Amino acid sequence: MATIAPVPIATAAAPGTTLSNSGTATPSLQGTFERQPTEQFTSNEVVFVEGDPATSVFLLSDGVLRLCRLLPDGRRSITGFALPGDFVGLSFRSRYVYTAEAVTRTRLRRLYTRQLQVVIHGDVALQDQAFTMICDELSAAQDQMLLLGRKTARERLASFLLTIGCKLRKRTRPNELILPFSRQDIADYLGLTIETVSRTMTIFRKEGIIDLPDPQRVIIQDPQALSHMAGEGEQEPADPPDIMRVSQRAAWPS
Amino acid sequence: MATIAPVPIATAAAPGTTLSNSGTATPSLQGTFERQPTEQFTSNEVVFVEGDPATSVFLLSDGVLRLCRLLPDGRRSITGFALPGDFVGLSFRSRYVYTAEAVTRTRLRRLYTRQLQVVIHGDVALQDQAFTMICDELSAAQDQMLLLGRKTARERLASFLLTIGCKLRKRTRPNELILPFSRQDIADYLGLTIETVSRTMTIFRKEGIIDLPDPQRVIIQDPQALSHMAGEGEQEPADPPDIMRVSQRAAWPS
DNA sequence: CGTTGAATTGATACTGGTCAATTCTAGTGG
DNA sequence: CCACTAGAATTGACCAGTATCAATTCAACG
Numbered sequence: 001m002a003t004i005a006p007v008p009i010a011t012a013a014a015p016g017t018t019l020s021n022s023g024t025a026t027p028s029l030q031g032t033f034e035r036q037p038t039e040q041f042t043s044n045e046v047v048f049v050e051g052d053p054a055t056s057v058f059l060l061s062d063g064v065l066r067l068c069r070l071l072p073d074g075r076r077s078i079t080g081f082a083l084p085g086d087f088v089g090l091s092f093r094s095r096y097v098y099t100a101e102a103v104t105r106t107r108l109r110r111l112y113t114r115q116l117q118v119v120i121h122g123d124v125a126l127q128d129q130a131f132t133m134i135c136d137e138l139s140a141a142q143d144q145m146l147l148l149g150r151k152t153a154r155e156r157l158a159s160f161l162l163t164i165g166c167k168l169r170k171r172t173r174p175n176e177l178i179l180p181f182s183r184q185d186i187a188d189y190l191g192l193t194i195e196t197v198s199r200t201m202t203i204f205r206k207e208g209i210i211d212l213p214d215p216q217r218v219i220i221q222d223p224q225a226l227s228h229m230a231g232e233g234e235q236e237p238a239d240p241p242d243i244m245r246v247s248q249r250a251a252w253p254s
Numbered sequence: 255m256a257t258i259a260p261v262p263i264a265t266a267a268a269p270g271t272t273l274s275n276s277g278t279a280t281p282s283l284q285g286t287f288e289r290q291p292t293e294q295f296t297s298n299e300v301v302f303v304e305g306d307p308a309t310s311v312f313l314l315s316d317g318v319l320r321l322c323r324l325l326p327d328g329r330r331s332i333t334g335f336a337l338p339g340d341f342v343g344l345s346f347r348s349r350y351v352y353t354a355e356a357v358t359r360t361r362l363r364r365l366y367t368r369q370l371q372v373v374i375h376g377d378v379a380l381q382d383q384a385f386t387m388i389c390d391e392l393s394a395a396q397d398q399m400l401l402l403g404r405k406t407a408r409e410r411l412a413s414f415l416l417t418i419g420c421k422l423r424k425r426t427r428p429n430e431l432i433l434p435f436s437r438q439d440i441a442d443y444l445g446l447t448i449e450t451v452s453r454t455m456t457i458f459r460k461e462g463i464i465d466l467p468d469p470q471r472v473i474i475q476d477p478q479a480l481s482h483m484a485g486e487g488e489q490e491p492a493d494p495p496d497i498m499r500v501s502q503r504a505a506w507p508s
Numbered sequence: 509c510g511t512t513g514a515a516t517t518g519a520t521a522c523t524g525g526t527c528a529a530t531t532c533t534a535g536t537g538g
Numbered sequence: 539c540c541a542c543t544a545g546a547a548t549t550g551a552c553c554a555g556t557a558t559c560a561a562t563t564c565a566a567c568g
Contacts, residue, residue: 069400071485077400092382092389098396127381128346134388135346141395142352146323146331148402149445153524183547191403196524198548214533215547231325407556437515447557452516468565469515 028126029087032119033059036109047088047100047108054091056110060084063106064180067098068188078189080140081181083167087133104180143232148191151231156190157200158229161210161218175220183215282380283341286373287313290363295356301342304353308345310364314338317360318434321352322442332443334394335435337421341387358434397486402445405485410444411454412483415464415472429474437469 038061041047047058050069065082079098082088088100091113111119120126147156165177179186183194190197201218204210209226211219220226292315295301301312304323319336333352336342342354345367365373374380401410419431426432433440437448444451455472458464463480465473474480 069396071400071404073485075404077396077403079396079399092386097393121378124375131385131388132346134385134392138388138392138395139351141392141399142323142331142333144399145333145395145402146325148399149331149442150325150329188403193525194547195526195549199524202548231327448515449517449558450556453556456516 028123029129030059030085032116032126033109033111036111038062038107038109041102041106041108043102043104045102045106047102047106048096050096050099052096054089054094054096054113056112057090057116058088058100058108058110060086060088061107061109064103065100065106066103066181066185066189067100069098076188077191078185079144080137081164081185081189090130090134103185153190153192153196153200154203155229155231156192157186157197157204158226159231160186160190161220162223162226162230165218165220175223177218177220179216179218282377283383284313284339286370286380287363287365290365292316292361292363295360295362297356297358299356299360301354301356301360301362302350304350306350308343308348308350308367310366311344311370312342312354312362312364314340314342315361315363318357319354319360320357320435320439320443321354323352330442331445332439333398334391335418335439335443344384344388357439400486407444407446407450407454408457409483409485410446411440411451411458412480413485414440414444415474416477416480416484419474429477431472431474433470433472 036059041063047065048054048056060082062084065086065088066078067080067082067088068076068078070076081103082100088108089096091097120130147159151159161177164179168177168179169175181189183197186192187194187197192200201210201212205212207225209220209222211221213219290313295317301319302308302310314336316338319340319342320332321334321336321342322330322332324330335357336354342362343350345351374384401413405413415431418433422431422433423429435443437451440446441448441451446454455464455466459466461479463474463476465475467473
């Protein structure tokens with residue numbers, strides 16, 4: 001939509017964006033998409049590839065996508081997962097900046113960028129919606145940077161289970177999650193290896209923090225312990241943070 | 255600006271944004287700011303803190319800022335640096351999502367969010383500009399996630415020197431950079447420790463890739479080696495990437 | 509000069525990675 | 539219905555890359 005009016009449709013670099021509709025309803029943008037036919041993608045099918053011309057934006061109506069970037073030697077980073085209701089591929093440049101692949105069987109509604117431009121142009125409410133969503137996305141990206149740069153494997157997995165738990169826990173029992181992703185997906189999302197993810201899961205199980213009836217099913221038995229481990233006071237911080245160490249680093253000599 | 259019209263000015267979570275004016279001129283938004291008086295900040299002074307009500311957006315006219323997030327125990331992640339011409343603190347929510355501190359003596363122009371709303375409202379060109387900038391920001395964030403999740407210390411530092419080199423190398427000789435940041439800043443940006451940053455610098459120096467007349471001054475002697483090490487084919491990829499390993503991971507069984 | 513904080517360097521520890529073997533599960537076909 | 543197979547996940551043994559802790563050098567500044 002930045003692309004709406006006077007945008008260089010053929011510039012050098014190139015983004016692509018996932019927009020989570022965070023809680024509050026976003027009827028207008030979604031309404032626009034809901035007039036489009038749905039397209040099906042099977043597990044592991046590619047929706048678009050990093051570097052492709054960004055011709056379309058998608059609304060994920062069903063299933064899960066992974067959004068990833070690759071290093072030339074094959075190392076992979078998953079920058080995020082898209083869940084039903086999320087917008088994917090919103091690009092304000094000419095090319096997608098990441099690859100989107102179906103994790104599960106998936107249904108998407110496609111809107112060509114040019115159509116979207118027309119729809120959004122002039123509708124301030126839609127623009128606001130898009131702005132807010134991108135900002136949330138950016139905020140999530142910064143959380144992830146903190147996780148990747150400064151958290152241990154235990155902390156990363158704890159954060160992951162809590163965060164993804166919130167998003168995924170729609171139709172399951174309160175503390176049960178069904179992870180649609182493979183261990184490799186989780187590893188690439190958390191900057192770890194499958195072995196470390198697996199081991200850490202096992203440790204959590206042995207500590208009684210979670211139960212693992214099978215690899216895809218996680219039952220959170222001690223959410224307190226998880227959120228405490230995840231850092232960031234995501235829930236009630238049982239004991240106050242170590243003020244000494246905080247101020248030692250947070251309070252720069254002015 | 256998403257905040258322009260019907261935005262919940264008092265919601266729960268909260269972002270804040272840095273916008274780099276990527277290359278091409280962005281006269282309109284900047285013009286708006288240039289009517290504002292400049293405010294000075296001294297080295298290490300705090301501009302705003304994560305969680306503060308996001309009342310203002312800033313245009314950095316001189317100096318360097320670091321944008322950081324903290325874990326309750328004091329671990330710090332620098333999500334980005336802001337350079338002259340960058341917009342900082344653009345928030346589409348009610349609160350800033352990160353802390354902004356001056357790295358050097360700094361001059362900022364402040365625009366209150368409400369003013370900005372008025373200015374941007376109705377000006378499609380400005381909106382497009384903002385959209386594009388946020389998208390670039392998001393793209394950079396994803397690059398950083400790849401770096402933090404999947405690159406080695408050597409690769410991280412190589413990427414850093416090249417990236418920051420491009421942005422900083424304005425008025426210095428072609429391959430000389432003057433880093434305004436401390437080793438701690440660099441470490442917190444790259445998800446490393448000061449010691450590792452320091453050691454890796456020394457290694458690069460001993461390998462003849464860079465010269466270090468003094469800690470702040472880096473002379474890049476072998477940019478090829480750096481860009482090769484940084485991965486991502488940032489410059490001409492001397493030898494073609496190892497196709498075998500790429501396809502092994504990139505090509506999912508469909 | 510002496511002091512102070514930053515950067516460098518060194519010695520050692522430990523987290524998480526690598527390599528490899530084993531288990532588990534879901535399909536598949538006899 | 540039951541081996542067989544293939545891919546995923548788990549587990550184990552070992553190793554490497556960084557972190558940690560500590561000492562030293564360096565430079566700016568009073």
